[in-house]
Amino acid sequence: MRSLVLAIAFLLGAPAIADSNMPPAYWANRQLPDAEQEAKAQALMEELRCLVCQGQSIADSDADLAGDMRDLVRRRIAAGEKPDSIRAWLVDRYGDWISYRPTAKPVSWPLWAAPIILLIFGAAAAAGRMRRRRK
Template identity: 60%
Template sequence: MRTLLVALLLAVSAPVLADSLMPAAKYANEQLPDRAQEARAKALMETIRCLVCQGQSIADSDAEMAGDMRALIRTRIEAGEKPEAIRRWLIDRYGDWVSYKPPLDGLTWPLYALPVVFLAFGLWIVSRRLKRRRKI
Protein backbone atom coordinates (compact mmCIF):
# COMPACT_ATOMS: atom_id res chain seq x y z
CA MET A 1 0.00 0.00 0.00
CA ARG A 2 2.80 2.36 0.89
CA THR A 3 4.56 1.71 -2.44
CA LEU A 4 1.33 2.42 -4.31
CA LEU A 5 0.91 5.72 -2.45
CA VAL A 6 4.50 6.79 -3.24
CA ALA A 7 4.03 5.87 -6.93
CA LEU A 8 0.77 7.84 -7.06
CA LEU A 9 2.40 10.91 -5.48
CA LEU A 10 5.31 10.74 -7.93
CA ALA A 11 2.95 10.46 -10.89
CA VAL A 12 0.91 13.45 -9.73
CA SER A 13 3.96 15.62 -9.00
CA ALA A 14 5.81 14.87 -12.27
CA PRO A 15 4.37 17.89 -14.19
CA VAL A 16 5.55 20.21 -11.42
CA LEU A 17 9.10 18.96 -11.88
CA ALA A 18 8.97 19.48 -15.66
CA ASP A 19 9.41 23.28 -15.53
CA SER A 20 12.91 24.62 -15.23
CA LEU A 21 13.89 27.07 -12.53
CA MET A 22 15.63 29.38 -14.99
CA PRO A 23 14.16 32.81 -15.65
CA ALA A 24 12.42 33.40 -18.98
CA ALA A 25 14.46 34.72 -21.88
CA LYS A 26 14.46 38.50 -22.40
CA TYR A 27 11.91 38.63 -25.23
CA ALA A 28 9.86 35.59 -24.23
CA ASN A 29 7.10 37.77 -22.77
CA GLU A 30 8.35 41.24 -23.68
CA GLN A 31 7.66 43.02 -26.95
CA LEU A 32 10.28 44.62 -29.15
CA PRO A 33 10.60 48.41 -28.81
CA ASP A 34 10.18 48.91 -32.57
CA ARG A 35 6.49 48.43 -33.47
CA ALA A 36 7.21 47.40 -37.07
CA GLN A 37 9.65 44.72 -35.94
CA GLU A 38 7.19 43.49 -33.30
CA ALA A 39 4.44 43.29 -35.91
CA ARG A 40 6.67 41.13 -38.16
CA ALA A 41 7.64 38.95 -35.19
CA LYS A 42 4.00 38.56 -34.08
CA ALA A 43 2.89 37.63 -37.61
CA LEU A 44 5.57 34.94 -37.76
CA MET A 45 4.83 33.65 -34.24
CA GLU A 46 1.18 33.12 -35.16
CA THR A 47 2.21 30.73 -37.96
CA ILE A 48 4.57 28.60 -35.85
CA ARG A 49 3.11 25.67 -33.87
CA CYS A 50 4.05 25.19 -30.21
CA LEU A 51 5.98 21.94 -29.94
CA VAL A 52 4.68 21.33 -26.42
CA CYS A 53 1.01 22.32 -26.75
CA GLN A 54 0.73 21.13 -30.37
CA GLY A 55 -2.61 22.84 -30.87
CA GLN A 56 -1.56 26.42 -30.25
CA SER A 57 0.76 28.82 -31.94
CA ILE A 58 3.77 29.99 -29.99
CA ALA A 59 2.12 33.42 -29.83
CA ASP A 60 -0.73 31.96 -27.74
CA SER A 61 1.11 29.32 -25.73
CA ASP A 62 2.28 29.66 -22.14
CA ALA A 63 4.73 26.75 -22.47
CA GLU A 64 8.33 27.48 -21.58
CA MET A 65 9.58 26.26 -24.95
CA ALA A 66 7.12 28.55 -26.75
CA GLY A 67 8.56 31.45 -24.75
CA ASP A 68 12.06 30.47 -25.83
CA MET A 69 10.92 30.32 -29.46
CA ARG A 70 9.24 33.75 -29.15
CA ALA A 71 12.48 35.16 -27.71
CA LEU A 72 14.50 33.59 -30.53
CA ILE A 73 12.20 35.06 -33.19
CA ARG A 74 12.19 38.52 -31.63
CA THR A 75 15.97 38.51 -31.19
CA ARG A 76 16.56 37.52 -34.81
CA ILE A 77 14.00 40.06 -36.11
CA GLU A 78 15.67 42.75 -34.00
CA ALA A 79 19.03 41.77 -35.53
CA GLY A 80 17.55 42.39 -39.00
CA GLU A 81 16.85 38.83 -40.14
CA LYS A 82 13.87 38.36 -42.45
CA PRO A 83 10.85 36.43 -41.09
CA GLU A 84 10.98 33.94 -43.98
CA ALA A 85 14.61 33.09 -43.18
CA ILE A 86 13.67 32.51 -39.55
CA ARG A 87 10.73 30.32 -40.63
CA ARG A 88 13.04 28.30 -42.88
CA TRP A 89 15.51 27.84 -40.02
CA LEU A 90 12.76 26.65 -37.66
CA ILE A 91 11.42 24.21 -40.28
CA ASP A 92 14.93 22.91 -40.95
CA ARG A 93 15.47 22.41 -37.22
CA TYR A 94 12.05 21.03 -36.15
CA GLY A 95 10.56 19.76 -39.41
CA ASP A 96 7.55 20.83 -41.48
CA TRP A 97 5.23 20.03 -38.59
CA VAL A 98 6.28 23.20 -36.75
CA SER A 99 4.60 25.33 -39.41
CA TYR A 100 0.84 25.76 -39.75
CA LYS A 101 1.46 26.07 -43.51
CA PRO A 102 3.19 22.85 -44.58
CA PRO A 103 4.59 22.89 -48.12
CA LEU A 104 2.88 20.90 -50.84
CA ASP A 105 5.20 17.97 -51.57
CA GLY A 106 5.13 14.20 -51.89
CA LEU A 107 4.66 13.73 -48.16
CA THR A 108 2.03 16.40 -47.46
CA TRP A 109 -0.18 16.22 -50.56
CA PRO A 110 -2.77 14.05 -48.72
CA LEU A 111 -3.36 16.96 -46.32
CA TYR A 112 -4.55 19.04 -49.26
CA ALA A 113 -6.20 16.28 -51.33
CA LEU A 114 -8.17 14.32 -48.72
CA PRO A 115 -10.66 17.09 -47.86
CA VAL A 116 -11.57 17.36 -51.55
CA VAL A 117 -11.86 13.56 -51.83
CA PHE A 118 -14.08 13.38 -48.74
CA LEU A 119 -16.27 16.20 -50.02
CA ALA A 120 -16.67 14.49 -53.39
CA PHE A 121 -17.47 11.19 -51.68
CA GLY A 122 -20.08 12.89 -49.48
CA LEU A 123 -21.70 14.56 -52.48
CA TRP A 124 -21.77 11.23 -54.30
CA ILE A 125 -23.54 9.56 -51.32
CA VAL A 126 -26.08 12.38 -51.08
CA SER A 127 -26.80 12.29 -54.81
CA ARG A 128 -27.36 8.51 -54.73
CA ARG A 129 -29.77 8.82 -51.81
CA LEU A 130 -31.68 11.60 -53.54
CA LYS A 131 -31.98 9.47 -56.69
CA ARG A 132 -33.36 6.59 -54.62
CA ARG A 133 -35.97 8.84 -53.01
CA ARG A 134 -37.10 10.13 -56.40
CA LYS A 135 -37.62 6.57 -57.64
CA ILE A 136 -39.90 5.73 -54.72
Template identity: 60%
Template sequence: MRSAPIVAVLLLRATPLVAQSDLPPAPYADTQIADPAKEAEAKALMETLRCLVCQGQSIADSDADMAGDMRALVRSRIAAGESADEVRAWLVERYGEWVSYEPPVSPLTWPLWAAPLALVILGLFLARGRFKRRRR
Protein backbone atom coordinates in the same frame (compact mmCIF):
# COMPACT_ATOMS: atom_id res chain seq x y z
CA MET B 1 7.81 -2.33 3.56
CA ARG B 2 4.62 -0.36 4.23
CA SER B 3 6.32 2.93 3.56
CA ALA B 4 7.42 2.00 0.01
CA PRO B 5 3.99 2.67 -1.61
CA ILE B 6 3.68 5.94 0.29
CA VAL B 7 7.12 7.08 -0.85
CA ALA B 8 6.27 6.10 -4.44
CA VAL B 9 3.06 8.14 -4.36
CA LEU B 10 4.85 11.14 -2.87
CA LEU B 11 7.55 10.97 -5.54
CA LEU B 12 4.97 10.81 -8.33
CA ARG B 13 3.14 13.82 -6.92
CA ALA B 14 6.40 15.79 -6.57
CA THR B 15 7.49 15.23 -10.18
CA PRO B 16 5.61 18.26 -11.62
CA LEU B 17 7.27 20.48 -9.03
CA VAL B 18 10.70 19.33 -10.14
CA ALA B 19 9.78 19.97 -13.78
CA GLN B 20 9.20 23.67 -13.15
CA SER B 21 12.01 25.86 -14.40
CA ASP B 22 13.78 28.22 -12.01
CA LEU B 23 15.33 30.10 -14.92
CA PRO B 24 14.05 33.56 -15.81
CA PRO B 25 12.14 33.83 -19.09
CA ALA B 26 14.20 34.45 -22.20
CA PRO B 27 14.63 38.08 -23.26
CA TYR B 28 11.97 39.00 -25.84
CA ALA B 29 9.79 36.08 -24.67
CA ASP B 30 7.17 38.51 -23.40
CA THR B 31 8.74 41.81 -24.47
CA GLN B 32 7.88 43.36 -27.80
CA ILE B 33 10.37 44.65 -30.35
CA ALA B 34 10.66 48.45 -30.29
CA ASP B 35 9.97 48.70 -34.05
CA PRO B 36 6.20 48.19 -34.56
CA ALA B 37 6.64 46.87 -38.12
CA LYS B 38 9.12 44.21 -37.00
CA GLU B 39 6.94 43.30 -34.02
CA ALA B 40 3.95 42.85 -36.35
CA GLU B 41 6.05 40.61 -38.61
CA ALA B 42 7.24 38.56 -35.63
CA LYS B 43 3.70 38.29 -34.21
CA ALA B 44 2.32 37.11 -37.57
CA LEU B 45 5.04 34.46 -37.76
CA MET B 46 4.47 33.34 -34.16
CA GLU B 47 0.77 32.76 -34.92
CA THR B 48 1.75 30.20 -37.58
CA LEU B 49 4.23 28.23 -35.46
CA ARG B 50 3.09 25.33 -33.28
CA CYS B 51 4.16 25.08 -29.65
CA LEU B 52 6.22 21.91 -29.31
CA VAL B 53 4.97 21.35 -25.75
CA CYS B 54 1.28 22.24 -26.01
CA GLN B 55 0.87 21.01 -29.60
CA GLY B 56 -2.58 22.53 -29.94
CA GLN B 57 -1.52 26.15 -29.49
CA SER B 58 0.67 28.52 -31.41
CA ILE B 59 3.77 29.84 -29.69
CA ALA B 60 2.03 33.23 -29.51
CA ASP B 61 -0.72 31.78 -27.29
CA SER B 62 1.22 29.24 -25.23
CA ASP B 63 2.53 29.83 -21.71
CA ALA B 64 5.06 26.97 -21.88
CA ASP B 65 8.72 27.80 -21.29
CA MET B 66 9.63 26.30 -24.67
CA ALA B 67 7.13 28.59 -26.41
CA GLY B 68 8.65 31.57 -24.59
CA ASP B 69 12.10 30.53 -25.81
CA MET B 70 10.76 30.20 -29.36
CA ARG B 71 9.06 33.63 -29.15
CA ALA B 72 12.35 35.14 -27.96
CA LEU B 73 14.20 33.43 -30.81
CA VAL B 74 11.72 34.68 -33.41
CA ARG B 75 11.80 38.24 -32.07
CA SER B 76 15.59 38.38 -31.78
CA ARG B 77 16.10 37.07 -35.32
CA ILE B 78 13.47 39.44 -36.76
CA ALA B 79 15.03 42.35 -34.82
CA ALA B 80 18.44 41.35 -36.25
CA GLY B 81 17.06 41.78 -39.76
CA GLU B 82 16.11 38.28 -40.85
CA SER B 83 12.87 37.84 -42.76
CA ALA B 84 9.97 35.76 -41.44
CA ASP B 85 10.60 33.18 -44.20
CA GLU B 86 14.23 32.78 -43.15
CA VAL B 87 13.26 32.33 -39.50
CA ARG B 88 10.55 29.81 -40.46
CA ALA B 89 13.02 27.88 -42.62
CA TRP B 90 15.51 27.74 -39.75
CA LEU B 91 12.85 26.49 -37.31
CA VAL B 92 11.58 23.89 -39.79
CA GLU B 93 15.14 22.72 -40.38
CA ARG B 94 15.68 22.42 -36.64
CA TYR B 95 12.30 20.99 -35.50
CA GLY B 96 10.83 19.54 -38.70
CA GLU B 97 7.74 20.42 -40.75
CA TRP B 98 5.50 19.69 -37.77
CA VAL B 99 6.45 23.00 -36.12
CA SER B 100 4.58 24.91 -38.84
CA TYR B 101 0.80 25.16 -39.11
CA GLU B 102 1.32 25.71 -42.86
CA PRO B 103 3.01 22.58 -44.21
CA PRO B 104 4.30 22.87 -47.78
CA VAL B 105 2.92 20.73 -50.57
CA SER B 106 5.32 17.84 -51.07
CA PRO B 107 4.96 14.13 -51.88
CA LEU B 108 4.84 13.47 -48.15
CA THR B 109 2.07 16.00 -47.41
CA TRP B 110 -0.06 15.87 -50.56
CA PRO B 111 -2.64 13.58 -48.89
CA LEU B 112 -3.20 16.30 -46.27
CA TRP B 113 -3.99 18.78 -49.02
CA ALA B 114 -6.00 16.37 -51.19
CA ALA B 115 -8.12 14.73 -48.46
CA PRO B 116 -10.50 17.69 -47.87
CA LEU B 117 -11.19 18.02 -51.59
CA ALA B 118 -11.73 14.26 -51.93
CA LEU B 119 -14.13 14.27 -48.97
CA VAL B 120 -16.16 17.15 -50.44
CA ILE B 121 -16.39 15.37 -53.80
CA LEU B 122 -17.43 12.13 -52.06
CA GLY B 123 -20.06 14.02 -50.04
CA LEU B 124 -21.48 15.67 -53.16
CA PHE B 125 -21.59 12.28 -54.93
CA LEU B 126 -23.43 10.67 -51.99
CA ALA B 127 -25.84 13.61 -51.69
CA ARG B 128 -26.57 13.48 -55.42
CA GLY B 129 -27.45 9.79 -55.16
CA ARG B 130 -29.69 10.50 -52.17
CA PHE B 131 -31.55 13.29 -53.95
CA LYS B 132 -32.06 11.15 -57.09
CA ARG B 133 -33.76 8.44 -55.01
CA ARG B 134 -36.14 10.95 -53.40
CA ARG B 135 -37.32 12.30 -56.77
CA ARG B 136 -38.56 8.86 -57.90
Protein backbone atom coordinates in the same frame (compact mmCIF):
# COMPACT_ATOMS: atom_id res chain seq x y z
CA MET C 1 4.19 1.32 5.24
CA ARG C 2 7.16 3.67 5.31
CA SER C 3 8.17 2.77 1.73
CA LEU C 4 4.59 3.30 0.54
CA VAL C 5 4.53 6.82 2.01
CA LEU C 6 7.92 7.54 0.45
CA ALA C 7 6.75 6.29 -2.97
CA ILE C 8 3.61 8.45 -2.80
CA ALA C 9 5.71 11.48 -1.81
CA PHE C 10 7.97 10.95 -4.82
CA LEU C 11 5.02 10.58 -7.18
CA LEU C 12 3.26 13.68 -5.89
CA GLY C 13 6.48 15.71 -5.77
CA ALA C 14 7.55 14.92 -9.34
CA PRO C 15 5.45 17.64 -11.04
CA ALA C 16 6.91 20.28 -8.72
CA ILE C 17 10.43 19.18 -9.63
CA ALA C 18 9.58 19.37 -13.35
CA ASP C 19 9.13 23.16 -13.27
CA SER C 20 12.10 25.13 -14.48
CA ASN C 21 14.02 27.26 -12.02
CA MET C 22 15.58 29.25 -14.86
CA PRO C 23 14.38 32.80 -15.45
CA PRO C 24 12.50 33.32 -18.73
CA ALA C 25 14.49 34.35 -21.78
CA TYR C 26 14.91 38.13 -22.08
CA TRP C 27 12.62 38.67 -25.10
CA ALA C 28 10.14 35.92 -24.17
CA ASN C 29 7.61 38.34 -22.68
CA ARG C 30 8.93 41.73 -23.83
CA GLN C 31 8.24 43.51 -27.07
CA LEU C 32 10.94 44.80 -29.38
CA PRO C 33 11.41 48.59 -29.21
CA ASP C 34 10.93 48.91 -32.99
CA ALA C 35 7.18 48.55 -33.70
CA GLU C 36 7.75 47.33 -37.27
CA GLN C 37 10.11 44.59 -36.13
CA GLU C 38 7.72 43.59 -33.34
CA ALA C 39 4.86 43.35 -35.86
CA LYS C 40 6.97 41.01 -38.04
CA ALA C 41 7.94 38.92 -35.01
CA GLN C 42 4.33 38.76 -33.78
CA ALA C 43 3.08 37.65 -37.22
CA LEU C 44 5.69 34.91 -37.38
CA MET C 45 5.03 33.75 -33.82
CA GLU C 46 1.33 33.34 -34.66
CA GLU C 47 2.31 30.95 -37.48
CA LEU C 48 4.56 28.72 -35.35
CA ARG C 49 3.15 25.86 -33.31
CA CYS C 50 4.24 25.35 -29.70
CA LEU C 51 6.08 22.05 -29.41
CA VAL C 52 4.83 21.53 -25.86
CA CYS C 53 1.18 22.64 -26.09
CA GLN C 54 0.72 21.52 -29.73
CA GLY C 55 -2.64 23.25 -30.02
CA GLN C 56 -1.34 26.77 -29.53
CA SER C 57 1.01 29.07 -31.34
CA ILE C 58 4.18 30.15 -29.57
CA ALA C 59 2.62 33.61 -29.27
CA ASP C 60 -0.23 32.22 -27.14
CA SER C 61 1.58 29.53 -25.16
CA ASP C 62 2.88 29.92 -21.61
CA ALA C 63 5.29 26.99 -21.92
CA ASP C 64 8.97 27.68 -21.19
CA LEU C 65 9.98 26.33 -24.60
CA ALA C 66 7.51 28.67 -26.33
CA GLY C 67 9.07 31.58 -24.41
CA ASP C 68 12.51 30.51 -25.61
CA MET C 69 11.21 30.33 -29.19
CA ARG C 70 9.64 33.81 -28.89
CA ASP C 71 13.00 35.07 -27.66
CA LEU C 72 14.76 33.40 -30.60
CA VAL C 73 12.32 34.89 -33.13
CA ARG C 74 12.59 38.40 -31.67
CA ARG C 75 16.40 38.27 -31.50
CA ARG C 76 16.68 37.16 -35.10
CA ILE C 77 14.17 39.74 -36.32
CA ALA C 78 16.06 42.44 -34.38
CA ALA C 79 19.28 41.26 -36.05
CA GLY C 80 17.67 41.88 -39.46
CA GLU C 81 16.84 38.33 -40.46
CA LYS C 82 13.74 37.84 -42.62
CA PRO C 83 10.76 35.95 -41.13
CA ASP C 84 10.80 33.45 -44.01
CA SER C 85 14.40 32.46 -43.29
CA ILE C 86 13.63 32.08 -39.58
CA ARG C 87 10.62 29.88 -40.42
CA ALA C 88 12.76 27.85 -42.83
CA TRP C 89 15.39 27.32 -40.12
CA LEU C 90 12.76 26.21 -37.60
CA VAL C 91 11.11 23.87 -40.14
CA ASP C 92 14.55 22.43 -40.90
CA ARG C 93 15.17 21.88 -37.22
CA TYR C 94 11.73 20.66 -36.06
CA GLY C 95 10.01 19.55 -39.27
CA ASP C 96 7.00 20.85 -41.24
CA TRP C 97 4.71 20.24 -38.29
CA ILE C 98 5.98 23.34 -36.44
CA SER C 99 4.47 25.70 -39.00
CA TYR C 100 0.74 26.38 -39.23
CA ARG C 101 1.33 27.47 -42.83
CA PRO C 102 0.51 24.49 -45.04
CA THR C 103 3.15 23.18 -47.40
CA ALA C 104 2.72 22.38 -51.07
CA LYS C 105 5.05 19.38 -51.04
CA PRO C 106 3.92 16.30 -53.01
CA VAL C 107 3.61 14.32 -49.79
CA SER C 108 0.75 16.60 -48.66
CA TRP C 109 -1.18 16.52 -51.95
CA PRO C 110 -3.54 13.75 -50.74
CA LEU C 111 -4.53 15.99 -47.83
CA TRP C 112 -5.42 18.77 -50.26
CA ALA C 113 -7.29 16.40 -52.59
CA ALA C 114 -9.23 14.51 -49.88
CA PRO C 115 -11.97 17.16 -49.35
CA ILE C 116 -12.60 17.42 -53.09
CA ILE C 117 -12.76 13.63 -53.47
CA LEU C 118 -15.11 13.35 -50.48
CA LEU C 119 -17.39 16.03 -51.97
CA ILE C 120 -17.51 14.17 -55.28
CA PHE C 121 -18.36 10.86 -53.55
CA GLY C 122 -20.96 12.60 -51.39
CA ALA C 123 -22.59 14.24 -54.41
CA ALA C 124 -22.60 10.91 -56.30
CA ALA C 125 -24.16 9.13 -53.30
CA ALA C 126 -26.82 11.84 -52.91
CA ALA C 127 -27.61 11.75 -56.65
CA GLY C 128 -27.92 7.96 -56.56
CA ARG C 129 -30.23 8.07 -53.57
CA MET C 130 -32.39 10.73 -55.20
CA ARG C 131 -32.68 8.61 -58.36
CA ARG C 132 -33.77 5.57 -56.32
CA ARG C 133 -36.42 7.61 -54.50
CA ARG C 134 -37.90 8.86 -57.75
CA LYS C 135 -38.46 5.33 -59.02
